[in-house]
Amino acid sequence: MGNHSMTKFDLLIETHQGLKRQGPGSPEMTLRALSFISHLDEHSRIADLGCGTGGQTMLLAQNTAGFITGVDLIPDFIDVFQDQVKELHLENRVTGMVGSAEDLPFEKDELDLIWSEGMIDGIGFEKGLTYWSRFLKKGGYVALTCPAWLTDEYPPAVKKFWEDAGSSLDAIGNHISIMQKIGYRLVAAFTLPDVCWTENYFLPRAEAEKNLLKKYAGNPIVSDYVKEDQYETDLYAKYHQSYGYVFYIGKKVS
Helix, strand or coil: CCCCCCCHHHHHHHHHHCCCCCCCCCHHHHHHHHCCCCCCCCCCEEEEECCCCCHHHHHHHHHCCCEEEEEECCHHHHHHHHHHHHHCCCCCCEEEEECECCECCCCCCCEEEEEEECCHHHHCHHHHHHHHHCCEEEEEEEEEEEEEECCCCCCHHHHHHHHHCCCCCEEHHHHHHHHHHHCEEEEEEEECCHHHCHHHHHHHHHHHHHHHHHHCCCCHHHHHHHHHHHHHHHHHHHHCCCEEEEEEEEEECC
16 A cells, blocks of 8 residues: 555544454343344344444354345455354355445345444435335344443534534434334334443554554654544543444344
């Protein structure tokens, strides 16, 4: 990567490629969400949208019997994903593909479960869920995490940060109403604990960025990129009682 042509998106990929998770979460929370989902068997079809390098996908594969397709826009992430599939000998049930969660290759009513951690807010909660719904069988499940306000207080600095990042926060009640309007019954909703952000995401990310700063010493694009991420960490430390990721599990009833 030439220093002059380097973009923040390149740096984002380089930072996250070696991380177990590309956003807040934990194996415990993935399994907790999965515990609300029934009727999966070896014929079930599952899609993990915005799968990243596949940390949660491999966990799903080890705790379900069906076929899983991981979809992510970033080829470098899918390369790591496919390496993990091989390492865990899951080739007959799990596959990764480069693609967009807004242009899916599945058939209508093909899927029994759509999984998506930390990605739908980039599309829009209502827009994403409405589009994905066509690929889900009646009685199928959706399980996803999305950032939401946890209190009635909406700190302007937090609001601005997420809007600048191309996303926006909504109240949990609004998310649930949207799900119901689209045709899902809410099965469960729970907030991810702080550790999903701090220990599991911010700390490993900061470690990876230390290496970037060494590798590209003196490059202003890199130092700016790391500074922005540090701001996100500081913001969460200050306002974490006001916002967080919420896991939503819904069942398609219409």
